Amino acid sequence: xxxxxxxxxxxxxxxxxxxxxxxxxxxxxxxxxxxxxxxxxxxxxxxxxxxxxxxxxxxxxxxxxxxxxxxxxxxxxxxxxxxxxxxxxxxxxxxxxxxxxxxxxxxxxxxxxxxxxxxxxxxxxxxxxxxxxxxxxxxxxxxxxxxxxxxxxxxxxxxxxxxxxxxxxxxxxxxxxxxxxxxxxxxxxxxxxxxxxxxxxxxxxxxxxxxxxxxxxxxxxxxxxxxxxxxxxxxxxxxxxxxxxxxxxxxxxxxxxxxxxxxxxxxxxxxxxxxxxxxxxxxxxxxxxxxxxxxxxxxxxxxxxxxxxxxxxxxxxxxxxxxxxxxxxxxxxxxxxxxxxxx
Numbered sequence: 001x002x003x004x005x006x007x008x009x010x011x012x013x014x015x016x017x018x019x020x021x022x023x024x025x026x027x028x029x030x031x032x033x034x035x036x037x038x039x040x041x042x043x044x045x046x047x048x049x050x051x052x053x054x055x056x057x058x059x060x061x062x063x064x065x066x067x068x069x070x071x072x073x074x075x076x077x078x079x080x081x082x083x084x085x086x087x088x089x090x091x092x093x094x095x096x097x098x099x100x101x102x103x104x105x106x107x108x109x110x111x112x113x114x115x116x117x118x119x120x121x122x123x124x125x126x127x128x129x130x131x132x133x134x135x136x137x138x139x140x141x142x143x144x145x146x147x148x149x150x151x152x153x154x155x156x157x158x159x160x161x162x163x164x165x166x167x168x169x170x171x172x173x174x175x176x177x178x179x180x181x182x183x184x185x186x187x188x189x190x191x192x193x194x195x196x197x198x199x200x201x202x203x204x205x206x207x208x209x210x211x212x213x214x215x216x217x218x219x220x221x222x223x224x225x226x227x228x229x230x231x232x233x234x235x236x237x238x239x240x241x242x243x244x245x246x247x248x249x250x251x252x253x254x255x256x257x258x259x260x261x262x263x264x265x266x267x268x269x270x271x272x273x274x275x276x277x278x279x280x281x282x283x284x285x286x287x288x289x290x291x292x293x294x295x296x297x298x299x300x301x302x303x304x305x306x307x308x309x310x311x312x313x314x315x316x317x318x319x320x321x322x323x324x325x326x327x328x329x330x331x332x333x334x335x336x337x338x339x340x341x342x343x
Contacts, residue, residue: 024054025172050127058119058163070106072144076134081199084128089113097153192321196260199270200326205291215281223281228254236306240295245283268324301330
């Protein structure tokens, strides 16, 4: 990886940074404040920004130094799926202090660079999600922490650089810690991933295509043992009816392939990770009939709905798994937008 020109630019701006009396400050935070995971699972920590006094003030860049215990957590990277703004650069770049030379030693500096034509304008509460930092749980502990650090090394600083005044650091409160409880390896079971590799998981109620769905296998759940004729999908709140996978002449609507990675998250969080080396059961549902049967076409656009896949193994053992889908294409204006996005 070559040294980023932007890293050097932010460094120069940061050295000269001074606070402006008229500029509002930007707080950086980590959330959720506490979460639970098991060894081997992913831990998702959102890095967010909130403007204190001047919502909408444009920023040029963000540097955020993260600190954690590498005995318990391993840095995987960032997931920008849920970002409120399309950063020009977002990630852990090489830096003059060498903080990111070894990203497995318990500290790293995250950098985001704003678009020049339409710079990021941070709002007040609830603010913006800048990125989601992805860790993997390594060992059990009652509590371990991911923290924001103000400075590290000779040049490394947590800061928010003003777009209009590139010498101005707008950093406000950033004394935040996210605590993680890690339990022993639980017996991993199956999980569900609607639209593997996509986040959020869209269901376009006007689409005439198909929606891919994966029954995600694990070391303790062999998807080849699933009776594929027993599978049906419905809503957790029991609104509407149920649908089954599309059947073809060649199969009964399902095939074995490694297409997804399970996620340990709450509140309909998701990620874009694909295969994890363990085979999954991939199936396809007719999108329009699924939206109709589950009454998704009666929901507001961008509504999150929990869906449940139920079925059984060949020996009769029942199971159920769930995931959240996001309604797309509802309403006249949303139809035009969905045609532009293709979702």
